[in-house]
Amino acid sequence: METVDQVRQAGVFSHVRRSVRMTVGQQRVWETNWGELGRKLEDLPAGDVDLAAWFGREAPTVLEIGSGMGEGTSQLAQQAPEVNHLAAEVYPAGLGQLMLWVEKYELDNVRLLHGDALDFLRDHLPPESLAGVRVFFPDPWPKKRHHKRRLITAPFVKLLASRLSPGGRLHLATDWQHYADDMLAICTAEKQLVNEYDGWAPRPEWRPVTKFESRAHAEGRVCRDLMFTKSAT
CATH class of the missing domain: 3.40.50.150 (Vaccinia Virus protein VP39)
Known part of the structure; x- marks a missing residue:
């Protein structure tokens, strides 16, 4: 291997970081909700992430690589409330928009990762820890x-x-x-x-x-x- x-x-x-300006709404929700919902890759401690602790429950976790502006992710999370949905994205504006959807639909099964999904997979997820991976329109x-x-x-x-x-x-x-x-x-x-x-x-x-x-x-x-x-x- x-x-x-x-x-x-x-x-x-998996991605190349680029700077994208956030809207006022995206900035607001980032400041109020990021501490609960999101993690920056560079801030994660060494070793595996405790997904159950992050989501506050034990449930199958699906990783979406490149969640874009998050509308699709929020719809999938509404359709499958029994699943933990982890969205990895490098654009802060996209993550901010996803948090707006999370707020609007009162979703408690979505978490966000800001950073390169490849590094996250390598450094912070153990083998056989995901129920699914989605990569839509890379x-x-x-x-x-x-x-x-x-x-x-x-x-x-x-x-x-x-x-x-x-x-x-x-x-x-x-x-x-x-x-x-x-x-x-x-x-x-x-x-x-x-x-x-x-x-x-x-x-x-x-x-x-x-x-x-x-x-x-x-x-x-x-x-x-x-x-x-x-x-x-």
Whole structure:
């Protein structure tokens, strides 16, 4: 199994931090709610995060990598109150907006991570600790010379699979055909994972339609879902 250092040497980073100005509302909710709901990666103590303590309960935890502005995350959390939803994002404005949704819908099953999900997976989550991982519409880096910057690579998928509990699901979605083909090949080759379908998964009705998906439809691109399960052996 490749180490995460090898993952990084391969040029794989889950996100690149960029500065985005927060609105007044996002700043307000950050100041009032972040202490309860959020953690910055650099502030985490060494070792594994106690997810039960963070959420205040024992429950299956699903990690969403790249939660964007959080509307989809908040809808999923409403649909599955029995699940702990952990959203990892590098944009403070996106996390601020997600906290506004959490406040609006009075959600108690959402927590937020500000930082690189790869480092979090490596340094703070033990093997088999997640019930699911979701990566919806990651940056496609469509130019061929930029493909090495894509998130979904064989080393990263191996790391994700190692953090899934047996029976846990890796759910990917993209609207770029070449990226979708690569995702399918990479996940199929990962021995820890089994495809739940014969190729692409049907689009689940419960997955919210994001602005990225709406834009893809408007531009004539087909969205693809993939669902792989962590094998028990």
